[in-house]
Amino acid sequence: MTQLMIQSISPLLIIAFGLVLSLLLVAWRRSQKLMLTFTLAIFFAALSASISLMSDITNPMQVTTLMAVDNYGYYAFILVLVASIAVALLSSSWLTHTVEVHDEFFILLQLVVLGAGVLVMSDHFASLFLGFELLSIALVGMVGYSRSCQYSIESSFKYLILSASASSFMLLGIAFIYSQSGSLSFSSALFVTESASAQMSLFYHAGVLLFLVGVAFKLSLAPFHLWTPDVYQGAPTSVTLLLATVSKVAMFIVLMKFWFSQQSLFIQMPHNQIPHNNSNAFTTFDLMSSLAILSMLVGNALALKQQNIKRLLAYSSIAHMGYLLIVLMVISAKNIDLAWQSALFYLSAYVLATVSIFTVLQLSQDSNGNSELNVSDWQGLFWHKRSLALLVIVAVLSLAGIPLTMGFIGKFYLLNVAVQAQQWWILAALIIGSGIGLFYYLRIVFSLFILNAVEANHNSAEGLKVNPLVNIAVTALISLGLILGVYPDVLSAMLMRF
């Protein structure tokens, strides 16, 4: 049994063990190339371990009280690893611009991945907090990594202070929940609340509320989103990618695990049973849906006038997290599977699109040496660097949820969940939000096609050299986005078997 447990968390152990070896490696020889290779090797090892485990285990398995592994968790960890591999590759080119040796950067990256891995597999508030802090503290270091950059101190301090206060809110919430349930495990809290008196349940709900504040900060849901644009802009591009993908995916998965274990929060009781006690439960549910609606509208509205691509993506990620919250709005237990599938499909589409855009962003930054890229810097890209422009188009249309791309299927999933749960207000907000969103997404796409800018930007684009390896990656990303958009069964059939 113990051996089976160890086997089932082997991806995490690989990362943790690799981390120790990496520290020894730094002591032995400081070489960035060696470190990059080693980091990639660890990630690929963890990736293959997760993939093979995902096909093995069919039932959720409890690993001590701290963790519960299931296929959803493995799949989320695979997403995290894929995104981190992209981050590692993208940052390698950026880090060579300075003379120092930057092998610490990769150690921080491994720490982030370890934290994310603990989060997606946690089933206990202690492991949740452990993962949360590992992720946040390592990220603070990475956000401020490029010391010469104008905004690095500002953004890392913003992230540090707000992250610390968010985690203290979260701790207080966990303490409240513990005071009522007497257990830090997600699933055991359930039994207590069912039989709880009204007074007890007040503290329980306050705890849930405070806990959600901490999560909402990490997911940058409105109104806890204020740090997002500044940190996105100030952090190095590859770290922004990490913030946008790994930290979001991990936090969202753990939020779902928590939420679906507290069924009293969202399952509507038949009206003859305990109606007076249920009014509190409704408020938490309503709070979640208002967070979702607010994030969709605020994120999209604030993105409208942004010129800086990273800030624009920051606001758009707020809106996307708002869309994703729809999967929490299930009202009967039989829809939970659909909610999981929707969340994972949507997250995959989101990660793929974000990785695609940031790849192009990093490449064009490398070529013109400017870390503050605006939408207008991509003008006319389609006419001289077609593959990169196509990648941007596929990614942006995917974020906008236009058919042919994966994002559309993701949105289709979300709409399905919302229609099943009959959440018409959220649907209305989703439609309005997408309508507003199109405006700035299309602005990016149109600027790629601008004709008369070809001459002006030609010189800077000349420098945009793409080596064959990158070209293969770009083609792969484009075709992945399109194939999964036109024939989503490849992924959705797999998610259904989980």
Place this chain on the structure above:
Amino acid sequence: MNITLVMTSLLFGGALAWYIESIKAQSARWIAIITVLIVGLYFALSIITAGYDFSSLQTLVRLSWINSFNIEYALGVDYLSLVLVSLTFLLAVICILVSWQEIQTKTGFYYFNLLAAIAGIIGVFTAVDMFLFFFFWEVMLLPMTALIAIWGHENKHFAAIKFFIFTQVSSLLMLVAIIAMAAIHFQQTGRVSFFYADWLTLELPPSISTYLMLGFFIAFAVKLPSVPVHSWLPDAHTQAPTAGSVLLAGVLLKTGAYGLIRFVIHLFPQASVEFAPIAATLGVVSILYGAKMAFAQQDFKRLVAYSSISHMGFVMLALFSFNAIAYQGAVLTLVAHGLSSAALFALAGMVYSRIHSRDLSHMGGFWQSAPRMGGFALAFAAAAFGLPGLANFVAEFFSLVGAYQRFPLLTILAAFGLIGSAIYGMVLFQSAFHGKGQDMREGKSSVIDDLSKRELLVFTSLLALLIVIGFYPNLVLTFFQNTDVTLAITTTAGGQ
């Protein structure tokens, strides 16, 4: 008959044109037109040789596509789709001919977009799985938006974004309605289905069906377009390149009407009948408002764009009259307006290529130097205001006769639209071809070249069709007589 082959070969032809253009300049247009002609010929031949009875919907292909939601790749046709697809092919040829000289930058990519848009439109007219329909509905938007945004006129980005957002937001409403229908199907039969024929058998509770019907109706009303969601159309038309306008007015607006017929009226007969007074009122408002606005325009293309709104109002009025004659009138209006508005937009493009302006005040006195163009312009303006002998007359006459039996007052009001159309038609013709232009007033000559052979070919074929259908409307109507489509509509209305 293999519609999939038709669509893929159009796409392939477009890609080939894009690729060859980079090797040899000026070759893309040849490849494009050859592709459209060959594929069109194949399509025509396969209709003639096909042994189906197209008076009811014939499913041609049915393959499973996305198993997790039981979504199928299903295509089917009946006479309605066949007529509209044929119209699409005809206008595709016209589109390529009018862009022959006009498009000089990025020609290969232009023809790729044009052919991709046509392939998407054919998909819309033939899809019978609702998810697939929605898929094509959106996919045809992308190349169309690209046509406007890349090769359009001075304010093209604004127009393209407006066009895209209007369509996208309204179609999301439709997507929600589609998903809700699938969920209802699941509740009633225990199986999710997006297949059109399955949905026809559903029994919808009246309270929900009104909302679902509205979801579809709004999406199609935006596309049609109908007041009050019409405002994208004048901008999109004005800024689009000539072929874009021809395609928009000729076929894209018809997808809205097609959706109203195929989905709104057939899936929600009861709710549509209850909604009919409002829809018909919207139709009449569109007729009068479109005509009034058309009269006030100084921009050639904007004028024609508003006239389109006016004409599509007749379609809306006729469709929601639930009457066999009105239905025939509506279908005939689709064809007739497709031809006449395409001709007018082509004319606008030809004038623009000569004087680089769409402003009517810059025009005038063209008759002297370009009498042939003037003659055709007069004929097409006459078609637009419904001169007997041309297809539009029969179409509007049928629509009004049919609609009168159900909405007498509204029909009388709608008939005033005919007067309005005569006024703006004459304004258009007179200010462009009669009198003195601004240039002439300033002492310069306003001599323009008369029609070239290519342009003559475009106009002759369109005018010939308008006249043939005008004198022998049975050419189109024969497909829509006593079909069960009309019967279904009349029985529903009779049940009221």
